[in-house]
Amino acid sequence: MTPHPSEAELQQFALERSDSEVSVVEHISSCEQCKATVTIYQQLVLSIGQQEKPSFDFNLAQLVLDQIPSPKKSYSRDNSIFYTIAFVVTVLSGVIFYWFSEFFAGLLLSFGSLFMYLLAATAMAILIFQGLDIYKRYQHKIKDLDFY
Numbered sequence: 001m002t003p004h005p006s007e008a009e010l011q012q013f014a015l016e017r018s019d020s021e022v023s024v025v026e027h028i029s030s031c032e033q034c035k036a037t038v039t040i041y042q043q044l045v046l047s048i049g050q051q052e053k054p055s056f057d058f059n060l061a062q063l064v065l066d067q068i069p070s071p072k073k074s075y076s077r078d079n080s081i082f083y084t085i086a087f088v089v090t091v092l093s094g095v096i097f098y099w100f101s102e103f104f105a106g107l108l109l110s111f112g113s114l115f116m117y118l119l120a121a122t123a124m125a126i127l128i129f130q131g132l133d134i135y136k137r138y139q140h141k142i143k144d145l146d147f148y
């Protein structure tokens with residue numbers, strides 16, 4: 001009877017039988033002790049394979065869930081805020097300019113043109129400052145969101 005193969009040879013046999021030397025294969029097939037060792041190695045390899053694959057699948061799914069929906073969600077939410085502000089500002093300025101043009105056409109007869117331009121400039125300044133304020137608050141909200 002040949003001497004027992006080394007631990008490395010037994011591991012090699014457990015992993016890939018066809019890569020082992022003929023003498024090793026012949027010894028293991030006739031030696032209960034080496035057969036038992038090889039069985040332990042094979043069970044070890046199987047259990048490692050069974051443990052690693054589900055944990056990888058879980059982590060991958062968790063990573064995908066963590067990464068993809070949250071930036072998408074906040075992106076569309078930011079966009080909706082921006083479009084709502086843009087829509088409100090557009091409609092408001094349209095209404096105000098329409099109303100003012102009618103209003104000033106009537107006022108033009110009784111008030112001086114300087115007063116009209118002053119009023120128009122004030123209205124414009126208020127609109128611009130309100131727009132800037134909304135824009136600043138919007139930027140602050142974006143900064144707050146970035147911290148999460």
Ligand SMILES: [Zn+2]
Pocket residue numbers: 003004005027028031032033034
């Ligand atoms: Zn042996």
